[in-house]
Amino acid sequence: MSDTAPPPKVLARLEETRTRREEYYRHLHAHPELSHQEHATAASVAGRLRASGLEVTEGVGGTGVVGVLTNGEGPRVLLRADMDALPIREASGADHASTATATTEDGTEVPVAHACGHDVHVTCLLEAADLLAGERAAWSGTLIALFQPAEELGDGARTMVADGLADLVGPVDVAMAQHVLALPAGTVATREGPVLAAADSVRITVHGRGSHGSMPQTSVDPVVLAAMIVLRLQTIVSREIDPTDPAVVTVGSLHAGSKSNVISDRAVLEVNTRTYSEATRAGLLASIERIVRAECTASGSPREPEFEYYDRFPVTVNDPGVTATVRAAFETHFGDAAGELALQSASEDFSDVPDALDAPYTYWGIGGTDPEQYARAEAAGRLDRDIPVNHSPAFAPVVRPTLEVGTRALVVAALAHLA
Numbered sequence: 555m556s557d558t559a560p561p562p563k564v565l566a567r568l569e570e571t572r573t574r575r576e577e578y579y580r581h582l583h584a585h586p587e588l589s590h591q592e593h594a595t596a597a598s599v600a601g602r603l604r605a606s607g608l609e610v611t612e613g614v615g616g617t618g619v620v621g622v623l624t625n626g627e628g629p630r631v632l633l634r635a636d637m638d639a640l641p642i643r644e645a646s647g648a649d650h651a652s653t654a655t656a657t658t659e660d661g662t663e664v665p666v667a668h669a670c671g672h673d674v675h676v677t678c679l680l681e682a683a684d685l686l687a688g689e690r691a692a693w694s695g696t697l698i699a700l701f702q703p704a705e706e707l708g709d710g711a712r713t714m715v716a717d718g719l720a721d722l723v724g725p726v727d728v729a730m731a732q733h734v735l736a737l738p739a740g741t742v743a744t745r746e747g748p749v750l751a752a753a754d755s756v757r758i759t760v761h762g763r764g765s766h767g768s769m770p771q772t773s774v775d776p777v778v779l780a781a782m783i784v785l786r787l788q789t790i791v792s793r794e795i796d797p798t799d800p801a802v803v804t805v806g807s808l809h810a811g812s813k814s815n816v817i818s819d820r821a822v823l824e825v826n827t828r829t830y831s832e833a834t835r836a837g838l839l840a841s842i843e844r845i846v847r848a849e850c851t852a853s854g855s856p857r858e859p860e861f862e863y864y865d866r867f868p869v870t871v872n873d874p875g876v877t878a879t880v881r882a883a884f885e886t887h888f889g890d891a892a893g894e895l896a897l898q899s900a901s902e903d904f905s906d907v908p909d910a911l912d913a914p915y916t917y918w919g920i921g922g923t924d925p926e927q928y929a930r931a932e933a934a935g936r937l938d939r940d941i942p943v944n945h946s947p948a949f950a951p952v953v954r955p956t957l958e959v960g961t962r963a964l965v966v967a968a969l970a971h972l973a
Contacts, residue, residue, distance in 0.1 A: 629694025
């Protein structure tokens with residue numbers, strides 16, 4: 555990282571708080587909690603915010619935490635971090651790797667790991683809030699630190715909104731968030747416009763008429779029907795969507811039957827889509843339903859198909875003005891380490907918060923991969939193979955300089971509006 559301007563006074567204590575920051579991160583990483591089960595994490599966050607002097611409200615949307623620091627007249631700036639982990643068995647080899655387990659809603663015991671980096675987000679936002687609280691003479695306005703549950707399920711932001719978030723925080727002038735990614739540690743990257751895809755999952759049940767495998771003429775075979783649907787769905791992106799408008803349709807699961815000589819009476823497909831505009835999203839989902847219904851009619855299906863939508867995430871579209879302000883601040887502070895973020899096919903529910911609060915927002919990425927490891931993989935053309943990405947069992951961001959850069963980024967972005 556090469557700074558091109560003296561660091562803000564707010565960051566003066568960054569070095570002396572290094573040990574505290576890194577110890578706290580390692581603790582969070584070793585003690586992950588599933589979505590809507592972030593009780594210990596939320597209690598720890600609330601305690602840290604109170605110690606920093608913020609007014610804290612717990613239990614927002616279940617396990618969400620909101621800290622507010624009013625410091626005179628000025629903009630009201632919201633910074634957000636997500637807290638939940640994933641049902642994954644960690645295989646990073648880190649000395650602070652998780653061995654935790656938890657019980658899901660259906661009673662299943664599963665391993666749990668912070669395989670997406672939310673522990674980085676929590677640590678950095680807590681540190682940024684503490685640094686800003688400790689140097690109130692350097693800025694003016696209101697800081698809102700929001701710690702959200704259940705991002706991985708796509709409903710954590712909505713539960714906070716439904717629980718009266720707008721009344722709790724009041725007007726918000728700008729909202730911001732960040733995510734640690736499989737990029738070189740020490741870097742920070744921004745992007746105007748669409749940055750994260752909308753995601754929709756749909757469970758489709760198609761109906762046939764069961765029969766003996768030796769008498770197919772008496773059946774309506776749902777396996778053949780499902781196979782035709784799978785093939786036809788591939789034409790949506792290739793033939794119905796503008797090639798310059800990225801979109802993805804994936805059939806991730808197909809279940810039918812239980813024995814080779816039995817023709818089942820139904821098949822269940824689970825489809826996932828990614829789009830970058832509401833218009834494309836609506837058109838793509840309508841095409842899926844159209845194709846499924848048409849194939850059912852062509853096959854003589856005795857019943858209409860059923861569609862169940864779940865795990866839905868909004869598209870994330872960065873406000874040009876807010877992003878330009880943050881990008882300029884990053885370029886001034888980080889120099890060459892500040893760059894352009896590529897369009898991401900992953901999805902997030904952060905935008906549900908600023909959309910509900912009618913606030914412009916921006917969302918950026920920070921690197922978490924060892925720079926030398928990244929450079930070797932890039933030179934060998936093996937980034938996709940050698941660099942663990944978010945949700946991989948091996949994903950574990952390097953502690954240095956990831957935590958420092960993440961904290962700096964939040965402070966610099968906040969001061970771009972508050973100072």
